[in-house]
Structure formats: structure tokens, C-alpha cells
Amino acid sequence: MMKLYAQSGYGDGQKTAEGFAQGLIDGVIFSPKDIPLARLRSAAKQICHDHRRAEVLFDPQFYATIPAVDPSTNLGNLANETDGEQEYSYFKPRRRSQLLSESILLQDLGATLQFQATLPVTALIAPNIVVPRSFDSAEAAIAMDFIRNTHKMYAKLKDDRPVFATLAVAREALMDKEELLRFLNDLTALDNRPDGFYILIAVNSTEARSEVYHADVIAGWMFINHVLKLNGYRVVNGYSDILSPFLGAVGGEAGATGWWSNLRSFSMDRFAPPFGGGRLPVERYMSCGLLNRITFYELDQLRAVVPEILNGLSTDGLYPAGSSQPQRNQEVLQSWAAIKELNTRLVRGSAVEALNRCRAAVEEARRLFGHITPAMPQPLDPKSNDQHLDPLQEGIRLFASLAEIELP
Amino acid sequence: MTFTPPTNDKIHAAFPGISDLNKFAQGGFKVVYTATVGGECEMFKLVCLPVVGQSDEEKQAYRKESLGRIRREVELLGKCRRPELVKLGRVAPTLVVIDGAEYVGYSEEFLNGDNLWNILKARGAKPSEVEARRLLLALLRAIEELWGRHRTIHRDIKPENVIKLPDTKRPFVLLDLGIAYGLLETGLTRDGGAPCTPRYLAPEMARPDFRRNLDFRSDLYTAALTVFEYSAQIHPLAKTQDDLIQTISRALHQPPRRFRTERPDFSEGFCDLIDQMLKKKPQLRPSDLAALIKGMEGK
Numbered sequence: 001m002m003k004l005y006a007q008s009g010y011g012d013g014q015k016t017a018e019g020f021a022q023g024l025i026d027g028v029i030f031s032p033k034d035i036p037l038a039r040l041r042s043a044a045k046q047i048c049h050d051h052r053r054a055e056v057l058f059d060p061q062f063y064a065t066i067p068a069v070d071p072s073t074n075l076g077n078l079a080n081e082t083d084g085e086q087e088y089s090y091f092k093p094r095r096r097s098q099l100l101s102e103s104i105l106l107q108d109l110g111a112t113l114q115f116q117a118t119l120p121v122t123a124l125i126a127p128n129i130v131v132p133r134s135f136d137s138a139e140a141a142i143a144m145d146f147i148r149n150t151h152k153m154y155a156k157l158k159d160d161r162p163v164f165a166t167l168a169v170a171r172e173a174l175m176d177k178e179e180l181l182r183f184l185n186d187l188t189a190l191d192n193r194p195d196g197f198y199i200l201i202a203v204n205s206t207e208a209r210s211e212v213y214h215a216d217v218i219a220g221w222m223f224i225n226h227v228l229k230l231n232g233y234r235v236v237n238g239y240s241d242i243l244s245p246f247l248g249a250v251g252g253e254a255g256a257t258g259w260w261s262n263l264r265s266f267s268m269d270r271f272a273p274p275f276g277g278g279r280l281p282v283e284r285y286m287s288c289g290l291l292n293r294i295t296f297y298e299l300d301q302l303r304a305v306v307p308e309i310l311n312g313l314s315t316d317g318l319y320p321a322g323s324s325q326p327q328r329n330q331e332v333l334q335s336w337a338a339i340k341e342l343n344t345r346l347v348r349g350s351a352v353e354a355l356n357r358c359r360a361a362v363e364e365a366r367r368l369f370g371h372i373t374p375a376m377p378q379p380l381d382p383k384s385n386d387q388h389l390d391p392l393q394e395g396i397r398l399f400a401s402l403a404e405i406e407l408p
Numbered sequence: 409m410t411f412t413p414p415t416n417d418k419i420h421a422a423f424p425g426i427s428d429l430n431k432f433a434q435g436g437f438k439v440v441y442t443a444t445v446g447g448e449c450e451m452f453k454l455v456c457l458p459v460v461g462q463s464d465e466e467k468q469a470y471r472k473e474s475l476g477r478i479r480r481e482v483e484l485l486g487k488c489r490r491p492e493l494v495k496l497g498r499v500a501p502t503l504v505v506i507d508g509a510e511y512v513g514y515s516e517e518f519l520n521g522d523n524l525w526n527i528l529k530a531r532g533a534k535p536s537e538v539e540a541r542r543l544l545l546a547l548l549r550a551i552e553e554l555w556g557r558h559r560t561i562h563r564d565i566k567p568e569n570v571i572k573l574p575d576t577k578r579p580f581v582l583l584d585l586g587i588a589y590g591l592l593e594t595g596l597t598r599d600g601g602a603p604c605t606p607r608y609l610a611p612e613m614a615r616p617d618f619r620r621n622l623d624f625r626s627d628l629y630t631a632a633l634t635v636f637e638y639s640a641q642i643h644p645l646a647k648t649q650d651d652l653i654q655t656i657s658r659a660l661h662q663p664p665r666r667f668r669t670e671r672p673d674f675s676e677g678f679c680d681l682i683d684q685m686l687k688k689k690p691q692l693r694p695s696d697l698a699a700l701i702k703g704m705e706g707k
Contacts, residue, residue, distance in 0.1 A: 182621075185690060230694050404687050
């Protein structure tokens, strides 16, 4: 069964605790940028204590190491110091040229794993950098070196928890299928194998829906999950949000999502210098039927005329009829419940069976959007509309072709 | 190209330690005999070093290549420990000259069984799933020995190179490491062409840059091909009347028959595994050899 993790970030409050308490999430992925070390330790310990089967992971966010050379980079708590000592002691700014040196790379890899070994986490996540633009790059070679050496450095710790290598890839790199295949060819022939991979697909802006909802990106992400699973690896996807069930259908073990848009898709712009202002985003309702979120006021207009957009889950009660506006801190609970429901509905049986369910879900969403248009006095908000459906369907088709799977 | 082997008397004279020579098979520049060596029956292999090439330089290069291949096969066999791979016999490789031609002779253990190609040709009853699983397990163990311990790819796994023995502890043995390819060695086949049998060609071996990307997953493909053909009595891709181009084209582009369709009486899991091992892209073939072997041993 595809698991769902909280992609934890700034302003957790009680969201993750509530998600566990309601059985909506199976794990959590902490990010050091957004949480001081002492609080991370206590939160992780508490979750392990309260929820014995919960997966507690720590994304070391080492991929910020190259941007961190620029002093204006927003490292948040990654740069925290206590009594003159850096809290997240493994993290140092590095130039790309430094990481081409094996000794520095091994030093950083060892330090990051050693640091995590002291945390109350259920598995370790090895560091890596983001492969930008193309797998035919110096960064891809560095990324492969991190992955190749992950198990070797982990073995020195004599830790019995699983270890995941990080594979962080810019969406542009997924466009060149030949290079992707070449990279995966090397990745699947490793001698010293980590237990699994933590996959991140980087977009340029978390606000641009078309960055993730692009057939090549979806197909490439699914293909990575599929290939790694076939080759015996566990696959945890960070920031996978609504794509989680599509990744689970082809072998992913877990997906993750959080409460802000920058916790629903992964971008290095989270490390950009902070800028003031900006409004809080409008609360949204995640509809299983639409495979998308709509604003609470759109929900209010539509719930009576197209009732199939409602999930029929208990978390629908967080969006009361009459206004449909939820409490802001409960929005993510509804999101988790909906994605968990999609995982349960779609991720079952063989890859072909699950893919067929995914395709049917996309067609059902298309049908529902067809009912919405005449029911709305004005067009849907650009983030609420059906522009994700064509890339999803085409992405599945492209994936099947890459994976040599014949779909009926 | 072929050659006429020397008479038994001349072979006996060149190899005085062997007796009772009986021709068993001949192919290319190699003849295989059953023979008595030190009172035991063994397979004696006599390999002719053909004179090929226009110039002396070319002829020397070809000779060197042929000797290198034999040396490598024998060294590799000597290092392998698993019973799923054929063992060396008592006759160490010896270079001799008979009637002006150069030969290398050496022996391997005698395997009292038949190869899968002959069994297939006889068109008897199709094997059970238990037997097919044993065959896959034997091939996986052989691949693990070759790759895991010697960083070598067999490159010519096919029904003809697998002997079925009437021994439940050693049901199948893989032969002929003659074109095995060590990852760190330079290629020994002339002009860089793919050396294996086209009918049993892993798709990636037909790529011009295949040497750079080759690993044990090519052997996984041909192991699955062998299990498929032996179990279903039909090749998943090739047709008898195909020419070389058609055969290679099918290996590269045509989706194989589904094993589950050919053997619906076999378990779904086993059929799916064979189908997955026959994927064109090596990345799509399950590469965790230890897990694969464990899975096969568990049932």
C-alpha cells in the first residue's frame, strides 16, 4: 500500500501530530531549514513514542550546499548556532568544484549520516545535490558519487536502520530520456546498494502548476519509481502531493505533501532570499474526483450542483456547508485524507491494473470538469481548472511506453 | 568456416595422456570428444587456431586473439566454484602442432546428460514449473558466480549451452565460457562486433556502444530467454525462417510473446518474472541477484 508522509515545514504547530492522531499520515519528513534542532529532536522522539509504526525521516537538505556559497541564501535553521557551534553541524557551503574531490564528498557524506544517526529517526537519508538541467553534467557525476558511496559510508556507522540515497533531479533533466536511461542504467547496477531512494523532482517555481504537470516530468518521475522498485529498492517520494498515487501505482512506497505550496512541490526557490509582503493563500479543498484542489468558495458554489466533487470522507466536515471555509490549520488534514483515499483507491494489484485505475480516474475527472463548466458563472481559478488532466493522461502513456508496458 | 579435425591417432600422439577418443560434437573451429583421462571419462576439447588474415600482422593478431580467448575461458573455469558451471578436467591447455596446423587441447568434466537444445528438438513433454524454476535458479547462480566473483558476463547463455543432468542436486550446468567478457578486459572479438548467437542476443548487445554499457543484465535476459524457450517450446521472438537482420530487428524492437500466455499453467509470479527479465531495457530487468536467487530458492 502506498504510504503518505507529512512533508514538514515552517509552521507545523499541531498539524503533523493531528495527522498522525487521525490516522491520515504514515510518517513525516522533517526539514532542518524549518525547525531548530532541539525542537526537531523532541518532535521526532514524541512521534516515535506515540506512533510506533510511524516512519520518521530527516531530509538533510544538503542540496542547499552549493547555493549556500552565496551569503544571501536563506538557510533558515540550517545556519543556526548554539554557543558558537552550528546546530546542523554536517552542513557547510560547498562549491561544485569542491564536491568533485572524492575526499570532500566522502567527508560530507559521512558527516551527514553520522549526524542523523544521533536523531530519533526510523531511517537515514544520505545527502546529495540537485542534478540540474541534464544527467550529462558534472552535477550528475557528483550525484552518482554520493549515491555510489552511500552504503559504504553508512556501513561504517554500524546502524541497523535502513539507509536511503537521495536522488534530486531538476524537471528539465527528465526531458532527455536517453540520458535518464543512461543514468538509471548505472544506478541499477550498483554494487553497494542502499535500501532505497528518497526522490525529489525540482521545479523552478512552486507556483507554476505546469512545471509538475508536464507529461515528460510525470512520465520520468513514474519511470524512476518503477525502475528502482523493480531493482529491489524502496522508493520514498518527497513533495509528491497529488502525484503520489500515480507514483505508487508503478512501485513507489511513499509520497509526501505538506501545508504550504512549497511543501507540495520541491523547488530550490525555498532557499531564495526572503522577500516581504504577500498574502496568505486562499484555503482549498482537495477533490479526489477532480484530482485537484479548488478554492473553498468554488467548493461552496459547486457542492450542491456537482456533489461528486466531494470525497465523502469525514474531513469534508472541516468545510462546512454554507461557507465551505475551513480553519486554515485544518486544510492540510483534508488534503492528507484525500490523497490517502486516492492511494487506497488507485494503488492496488499489478502495475498494469493500478495504471488502468489511474487512467480511469483521470477520465472521471474530465467528466466531472465537464459538469462544472456549465454550473459556474465564471471560469475556475487557474490553479483549480482541468489543465492537469492532459499531462497526466499523456504522462501515463509515455511512462507505459518507456516501461515497455502494454496498456489496453 | 569449418575445418577437418585430425585423425584420432594423431591426437593420441599429441596428447599421450588421453585414450578412447569419441567425437561428440563439432562446431566452428572446435571439436569435442569424450575421452578417458586418468581412468575417468572427460570431455576433451580440441580447438584449431585458424590462419586468418592477409598479412602476417593480421594473422598474428588473429592467432593472439584465439589463444587469448581459450586462455581466458580456461582460467575462468578454473576459478569458478559453483556446480552450476562446468568444471575443468585433467588435461591442462596445451598448444600442439598437427600436420602443420596449430591446436589447443584441454579437457572438462564429463557431464552425463543432454543439452536443452537437443531436448527441445525432440519435442517431448513440456517441463513442469518446478523444473523451469530449477533451470532459472541454476542460471542465476551461474550468473552470480560469474558477475559477483569474477566481474564477467557469459554472453552466450542459450539452450545449447545448458546440460540437463539426472541429478536433483545438480540439475543443470552451464557450459562454454568461450566468449565470456570480463569487464576490465578489452574486447577480444574481431572488429568489435557482438559475438553471441543472434537468436539469443540481448537487445543492448546490438548497440554500437554495447561494450561500454554491458553488464550481467544481458545474461539475465538470455537466461530468461532460455527458460522461456525450454518451457514453452517456442522462442519468444525469433522465427526459424528469419535471416540475421530480421532476428536482430526482433530482438531490438518486437515485444516478446508473454510467458504467461504460453504457459498459463505456471504461477503468475514466475511468469511475470520471466516476462520482466525479457524487457528490452536492461534497467527494467530486476538486478538484485541475491534477492532473485533467494526468491527462487524459497519455493
